[in-house]
Amino acid sequence: MVAHDIIAANAAERERAWVAAASVADPEIPVLSVADLGVLRSVEIDDNGAVEATITPTYSGCPAMNMIAVEIEVALEKAGFKSPKVTTVLSPAWTTDWMTEEGKAKLKAYGIAPPEKKAGRRALFGEEHVTCPHCGSIDTVVISEFGSTACKSLWRCKACAEPFDYFKCI
Amino acid sequence: MTDTPLFHYTLRLADNALVLGHRLSEWVGHAAVIEEDLAFGNMGLDLIGQARALYTYAGEVEGKGRDEDALAYLRDANDYRNILLVEQPNGDFAVTMVRQLLYAAFAYPYFEALTRSKDATLAAIAAKAAKEMAYHLRHSAEWVIRMGDGTDESHARAQGALEDLWPYVGEMFEVDRIERALIEAGVAVDPTSVRGTWDKTIDDVLAEATLTRPQDGYMQSGGRVGRHSEHLGYILAELQFLQRAYPGATW
Numbered sequence: 001m002v003a004h005d006i007i008a009a010n011a012a013e014r015e016r017a018w019v020a021a022a023s024v025a026d027p028e029i030p031v032l033s034v035a036d037l038g039v040l041r042s043v044e045i046d047d048n049g050a051v052e053a054t055i056t057p058t059y060s061g062c063p064a065m066n067m068i069a070v071e072i073e074v075a076l077e078k079a080g081f082k083s084p085k086v087t088t089v090l091s092p093a094w095t096t097d098w099m100t101e102e103g104k105a106k107l108k109a110y111g112i113a114p115p116e117k118k119a120g121r122r123a124l125f126g127e128e129h130v131t132c133p134h135c136g137s138i139d140t141v142v143i144s145e146f147g148s149t150a151c152k153s154l155w156r157c158k159a160c161a162e163p164f165d166y167f168k169c170i
Numbered sequence: 171m172t173d174t175p176l177f178h179y180t181l182r183l184a185d186n187a188l189v190l191g192h193r194l195s196e197w198v199g200h201a202a203v204i205e206e207d208l209a210f211g212n213m214g215l216d217l218i219g220q221a222r223a224l225y226t227y228a229g230e231v232e233g234k235g236r237d238e239d240a241l242a243y244l245r246d247a248n249d250y251r252n253i254l255l256v257e258q259p260n261g262d263f264a265v266t267m268v269r270q271l272l273y274a275a276f277a278y279p280y281f282e283a284l285t286r287s288k289d290a291t292l293a294a295i296a297a298k299a300a301k302e303m304a305y306h307l308r309h310s311a312e313w314v315i316r317m318g319d320g321t322d323e324s325h326a327r328a329q330g331a332l333e334d335l336w337p338y339v340g341e342m343f344e345v346d347r348i349e350r351a352l353i354e355a356g357v358a359v360d361p362t363s364v365r366g367t368w369d370k371t372i373d374d375v376l377a378e379a380t381l382t383r384p385q386d387g388y389m390q391s392g393g394r395v396g397r398h399s400e401h402l403g404y405i406l407a408e409l410q411f412l413q414r415a416y417p418g419a420t421w
Binding site: 057059060061062063089090091092093094143144145146147148150154168170 | 205223
């Protein structure tokens with residue numbers, strides 16, 4: 001093969017590895033893939049063909065991280081990559097800004113209000129207006145600042161009276 | 171590298187997070203309402219997550235092959251380096267929330283400053299921790315305001331908690347020789363640099379809560395060099411039981 005063919009082949013392999021790793025669903029919000037969530041940061045293949053996927057936790061104590069790492073390894077092995085490695089990095093720190101638009105749409109369809117705006121100090125200190133994922137009303141109120149997972153809080157819609165999860169902005 | 175100031179410094183940060191995280195975990199299954207049960211579980215998880223990252227790094231810095239588990243489970247109380255505030259008993263809901271407020275109001279600006287550390291690993295851990303502590307600060311501040319500005323009973327309990335815990339706040343702002351060198355090297359944060367922010371946060375919350383800030387008097391100290399209250403031993407007896415009874419057990 002001439003050089004540009006090798007480069008093209010490598011790029012295709014890398015793309016294939018990315019697709020395999022990105023197929024893994026978040027164990028706690030199975031409607032989202034780890035790529036939608038922004039947890040999967042990169043997938044690289046070195047000159048010897050070794051694959052390394054890099055992930056970053058949503059929260060320091062997110063208990064799903066170990067499971068995500070194992071599932072990415074399994075997905076890469078199934079796709080034919082030998083001895084894949086998954087590395088966790090902390091920097092730059094994960095932010096809800098990394099969630100894809102597709103991911104946000106999936107969350108909403110699943111009944112979870114997606115993070116609404118750019119993360120920042122105001123979001124952290126509660127200047128939030130959250131839209132009900134069921135009826136679209138903004139007449140909503142927080143029930144509990146902590147929900148079933150570290151990344152969510154519990155809200156209620158005063159218009160349709162349904163409770164819902166909100167993916168917190170950080 | 172070995173028994174360096176950086177190791178001790180990282181260990182102090184880790185021990186604060188683990189011990190407070192453990193204290194919050196003691197509430198799980200016991201809180202009066204499900205929302206607060208979840209809150210304590212989640213906040214505890216944040217802190218234990220911070221501790222894991224910090225212990226892992228401390229072990230690497232030390233270079234003696236100790237991992238996060240070895241540092242958490244296989245050290246006795248006098249080797250722990252946390253401040254005394256975080257090991258104080260949970261008491262009632264007011265005590266736990268006031269303790270959380272006093273710590274989070276410090277940890278949030280402290281970790282924000284630590285994101286500018288010349289140590290890339292500490293800066294990365296701090297970037298996540300700062301966001302988490304901001305949320306803890308918001309949550310605990312709201313509860314302290316609700317209790318202070320609530321019934322006579324909740325006001326009295328919140329004021330009592332504040333007075334009981336106040337002698338432990340001074341230790342957060344201490345700087346010793348171990349830290350001085352790291353501060354000058356741009357690795358550690360000088361805790362006195364966030365004192366103004368902490369004072370303002372606390373004063374604002376207490377004013378809204380109609381609570382009275384206690385007078386600064388004698389301040390307890392010693393946790394950061396391994397002199398602890400009796401409470402830490404009981405925490406470790408529970409936290410370390412499994413590894414003490416079944417050394418090396420994994421699953």
